[in-house]
Amino acid sequence: MNRRSISVVIIFVIFVSLSSCTIDNKAIKPLSKDGFMLGTFVVINLYDQKDEKIIDEVFERLREIENRMSVNIEDSDISLVNKNAGIKPVKVHQDVYYVLKKAKYYSEISGGAFEPTIGPLVNLWGIGTGNERVPSEEEIRKSLIKVDFNKLHLLGNNEVFLDEKDMMIDLGGIAKGYAADEAKKILLDRGVKSAIIDLGGNIYALGSKPDGTPWRLGIQNPMISRSRNKVSHIGIFDGKNISVVTSGDYERYFEENGIRYHHIIDSKTGFPARNNVAGISVLSQDSIDGDALSTALFVLGLDEGLKLAEKIDGVDVIYITKDMKIYISSNLRGKFEITNEEFEMMTP
Numbered sequence: 001m002n003r004r005s006i007s008v009v010i011i012f013v014i015f016v017s018l019s020s021c022t023i024d025n026k027a028i029k030p031l032s033k034d035g036f037m038l039g040t041f042v043v044i045n046l047y048d049q050k051d052e053k054i055i056d057e058v059f060e061r062l063r064e065i066e067n068r069m070s071v072n073i074e075d076s077d078i079s080l081v082n083k084n085a086g087i088k089p090v091k092v093h094q095d096v097y098y099v100l101k102k103a104k105y106y107s108e109i110s111g112g113a114f115e116p117t118i119g120p121l122v123n124l125w126g127i128g129t130g131n132e133r134v135p136s137e138e139e140i141r142k143s144l145i146k147v148d149f150n151k152l153h154l155l156g157n158n159e160v161f162l163d164e165k166d167m168m169i170d171l172g173g174i175a176k177g178y179a180a181d182e183a184k185k186i187l188l189d190r191g192v193k194s195a196i197i198d199l200g201g202n203i204y205a206l207g208s209k210p211d212g213t214p215w216r217l218g219i220q221n222p223m224i225s226r227s228r229n230k231v232s233h234i235g236i237f238d239g240k241n242i243s244v245v246t247s248g249d250y251e252r253y254f255e256e257n258g259i260r261y262h263h264i265i266d267s268k269t270g271f272p273a274r275n276n277v278a279g280i281s282v283l284s285q286d287s288i289d290g291d292a293l294s295t296a297l298f299v300l301g302l303d304e305g306l307k308l309a310e311k312i313d314g315v316d317v318i319y320i321t322k323d324m325k326i327y328i329s330s331n332l333r334g335k336f337e338i339t340n341e342e343f344e345m346m347t348p
């Protein structure tokens with residue numbers, strides 16, 4: 001996972017989560033802890049518990065997941081699999097194996113739009129590293145041949161093997177979703193009933209607001225770069241026990257000759273996905289599904305993406321296009337309220 005700057009990570013804003021939660025007009029301050037991990041800015045807010053040990057336990061678990069999955073940590077399981085590409089299988093922790101299984105599944109159902117072996121292209125572009133540049137066609141061609149989820153093998157006994165040398169797994173598009181789910185598990189085990197888990201855009205709204213009413217969840221305006229103090233929503237909806245994950249072209253990018261090169265790569269072209277999507281948000285029960293899908297649906301674009309989303313039970317989506325139109329999946333109709341009149345709701 002590459003590092004993201006703090007100013008651009010919070011894709012979603014939960015109205016109540018970043019400052020206070022109101023019950024009977026009185027602000028309730030959550031027990032809150034934040035930090036930088038999994039390449040992003042993490043905030044955990046507990047609204048009905050005051051035990052700091054619970055939050056510390058969550059942070060420890062997140063660190064453990066990062067240590068197993070990050071490509072930036074030399075001895076992570078993923079780094080070891082990558083180093084042994086074309087050489088030998090590597091036994092990985094169950095966490096990693098589970099995420100890889102999900103990653104393969106989403107590659108398959110999205111026709112490779114979600115591509116866990118995207119690593120060589122992510123490295124080549126270097127977006128978000130400070131060394132980003134537009135590569136030559138030859139470089140892209142050479143990297144593209146190292147990208148193919150069919151050459152990622154999940155063997156028995158938690159062993160993982162990449163067929164060819166220089167292949168590289170990158171779980172940046174799915175690991176935060178898994179981490180959010182694991183954070184949720186800990187909170188539920190500790191009896192928490194009202195909390196917001198925010199992993200830089202992977203939001204899990206646990207339970208309800210402390211007064212029992214649903215969380216009010218806001219979708220960030222993808223046209224406005226964000227700071228923590230300047231929040232702009234395009235719409236809101238109510239939710240309990242729900243994961244909301246967004247992928248957007250405004251999260252990490254650089255611009256050259258008027259073209260925006262962002263961090264979500266189309267494994268068919270080797271270039272950042274080019275389409276009319278500014279942001280795609282996925283609502284689901286488990287955040288791992290929402291995370292993989294947000295990335296996949298960004299690459300697939302509006303038409304194909306909506307079709308795929310409609311086929312998956314328990315998943316809703318909100319697409320925002322660059323021409324400021326909003327497309328939502330059928331189950332969300334009547335539940336999503338536009339709050340910024342510059343945006344227009346469309347019926348696909």
Ligand code: AMP
Nearest residue numbers: 113114115118172173247263264265295
């Ligand atoms: P997300 O912000 O969840 O959409 O994930 C983007 C991150 O996932 C990038 O920073 C890369 O680490 C990785 N990534 C980029 N393109 C893809 C892709 N097509 N499939 C899977 N992961 C990708």
Ligand code: MG
Nearest residue numbers: 173291292295
């Ligand atoms: Mg994702």
